[in-house]
Amino acid sequence: MSSVRPVAQTTHPEPEKLALLIDQSKNIKHLKQIHALLLRRGLESYPVLNLKLQRSYSSLGYVQNSVALFNLTQNPDVFFYTAIIRGHAINGLHERALNFYVQMLIEEIEPNAFTLSTVLKACCTLETGKALHCHAHKFGLVSDSYVRTALIDIYARGGDIVLARRLFDSMVERNLVTFTSMITGYAKNGNVDEARELFDGMEERDVVSWNVMIDGYAQHGRPNEAIVLFRQMMKAKLKPDEATMVAVLSACGQVGALGSGQWIHSYLGYRATFNCRVGTALIDMYSKCASLEDARKVFDGIKDKDAVVYNAMIGGYAIHGFSQDAMKLFKEMPEVGLHPTDITFISVLSACAHAGLISESWGLFNAMKDEYGIQPKVEHYGCMVNLLGRAGRLEEAYELVKSMSIGADSVLWGALLNACRLHKNIALGEKVVQFLLQRGLAHSGTYVLLSNIYAAAGNWDGVARTRAMMKQSGVQKEPGCSSVEVNNKVHEFLAGDTKHPKSKDIYAMLEEMSKWLKAHRHASQTEEVLHNMDDEAEKERSLKVHSEKLALAFALISTKRGTTIKIVKNLRVCPDCHAVMKLVSKITGRKIVMRDRNRFHHCVDGMCSCGDYW
DNA sequence: GGGCAGCGCG
Structure with missing residues (x-):
């Protein structure tokens, strides 16, 4: 190598070339090499190159390196400030990003549209958003489309969807991104239909707009519409990412659309390995579609698993009641250098709850607080209440709920009520419902559970009163809906449904099932029929057409002998249907796997994996 | 010399 510097310098790459090299560096090693080269040539503080270095370090996640460079920069201008704010914002260091913005204002450097849209990215609260909105006015940036898009985003995510829409409507030029931003706002806020209206009105859509809309359906209880929209996306020849x-x-x-899920798995190419995000999604899908072995295969194939991947697999074991496997994976986490998260504890605690492991649960619950420094959330309490309730320790569960410093939600109260139902404890059930009514927390599930508690104890007065309360408050029972997938198509059934094309055959099968059940001396478990029917035969008739039984009958006539039947129900399975599933599994020799709101039930040869507690 | 939107786990 030549040691004659002046000569060498003229033959070295020009700054423009170096700038390009920085932009193109794909990893930290690369970047550090170029950085070293700049240092050797005394070009480290050459403004353009310095700026580019900072940006590249930040985008590779090395914000500290950017900060070090920033601190060496003499009189950083608006470009440098914007870069350092952005570096922190994209790496989730929101508070520090805001601090740099404040520092910039103190230095009397005026932010431009780039700065403001960047700092808006780091703004987590509605209050900060409003303050920045004022700044936008002050600096005359409020009509900039990037600033405005960021503002729409902040307001929509902060829950002020009306204001977000007002900003959107007042924009002169709205583009694909603005629309997508507004649609995202609606979707995240649960206004899926408004989102769809905007989506349908768009002149052009890209993969992101489709994704936002599909995810909006998926995350707000409308998974079937998500799948339908995905098919339309494929038809529109857009390449999914x-x-x-x-x-x-x-x-x-x-x-529980296993067939569709498998199709996506094959579209992704049945690779031996997936990244954490896709891997997690596959694990979750397979677990919820009752294919735990496939979930595990995906899990094993993921290299560099993160805690989320573990959480998904542990959660999979938990809903199936495989508590030992869940615990085993949980114990493996520290061994591979992963820290359990609050979600991990929800999964292991629910696994323990399903298996009735009381001392283990208390141990985990306390360790979570004391050793891992994770504050229990309502969901963690929910697991404990489920567990204690199932074990009949109702007062202990009630005391736990009352002792909480955070507010209990309707799911937690529901867990307590379910325990009252299981142990026919009317007194406590009434107490809880009274409590909920006073605070306006009662919803349809509350009433149904209370009614079930009365019915279980044969208290028909109580049932009638509950019915009257429901009517008075205008609450309607969420209809039970069961689905079963046959030939990649999901078939849905409501109670008493006759809309299915094969309805006649389904009802014939139900008659056939009745005969089997009679022969096996099955006594209908009418205790939880919601209505006060005087006639026992009438109660039986209403039970017979429960959605899960229709789904079972349809599966029996449309799937091959010996194959596993998989049913998904949106509510908790009813006791009579549960008993019937077990019996039918024995009579037909088929495995019946049913997922209800809470967990999986694997019925084999007359026994259920839940041990009859759910 | 710079900027905006989308994803997972109970």
Whole structure:
């Protein structure tokens, strides 16, 4: 190498060339090499190159390196400030990003539209958003489309969807991104239909707009519409990306659409390995579609698993009641250098709850607080209440709920009520419902559970009163809906449904099932029939057409002998249907796997994996 | 010399 510097310098790459090299560096090693080269040539503080270095370090996640360079910069201008704010914002260091913005204002450097849209990215609260909105006015940036898009985003995510829409409507030029931003706002806020209206009105859509809409359906209880929209996307010849797949897989898991989920798996190419995001989505889908072995295969194939991947697999074991496997994976986490998260604890605690492991649960619950420094959330309490309730320790469960410093939600109260139902404890059930009514927290599930508690104890007065309360408050029972997938198509059934094309055959099968059940001396478990029917025969008739039984009958006539039957129900399975599933599994020799709102039931040869507690 | 939107786990 020549040691004659002046000569060498003229033959070295020009700054423009170096700038390009920085932009093109794909990893930290690369970048550091170029940085070293700049240092050797005394070009480190050459403004353009310095700026580019900072940006590249930040985008590779090395914000500290950017900060070090920033601190060496003499009189950083608006470009440098914007870069350092952005570096922190994209790496989730929101508070520090805001601090740099404040520092910039103190230095009396005026932010431009780039700065403002960047700092808006780091703004987490509605209050900060409003303050920045004022700044936008002050600096005359409020009509800039990037600033405005960011503002729409902030307001929509902060829950002020009306204001977000007002900003959107007042924009002179709205583009694909603005629309997508507004649609995202609606979707995240649960206004899926408004989102769809905007989506349908768009002149052009890209993969992101489709993804947002599909995910909006998937995350707001409308998984079937998510799958339908995905098919339309494919028809429109748009190439789905990873985000599309993650959203659709979530939807497949929710409805138990194993066939569709497998199709996506094959579209992704049945690779031996997936990244964490796609891998997690596949694990979740397979777990919820009762294919735990496939979930595990995907899990094993993921290299560099993160905690989220573990959470998904542990959660899979948990809903199937495989507590030992869940615990085993949980114990493996520290061994591979992963820290359990709050979600991990929800999964292991629910696994323990399903298996009735009381001392283990208390141990985990306390360790979570004391050793891992994770504050229990309402969901963690929910697991404990489920567990204690199932074990009949109702007062202990009630005391736990009352002792909480955070507010209990309707799911937690529901867990307590379910325990009252299981142990026929009317007194506590009434107390809880009274409590909920006073605070306006009662919803349809509350009433149904209370009614079930009365019915279980044969208290028909109580049932009638509950019915009257429901009517008075205008609450309607969420209709039970069961689905079963046959030939990649999800068939849905409501109670007493006659809309299915094969309805006649289904009802014939139900008659046949009745005969089997009679022969096996099955006594209908009418205790939880909601209505006060005087006639026992009438109660039986209403039980016979429960949605899960229709789904079972349809599966029996339309699937091959010996194959596993998989049913998904949106509510908790009713006791009579549960008993029937077990019996039918024995009579037909088929495995019946049913997922209800809470967990999986694997019925084999007359026994259920839940041990008859759910 | 710079900027905006989408994904997972109970």
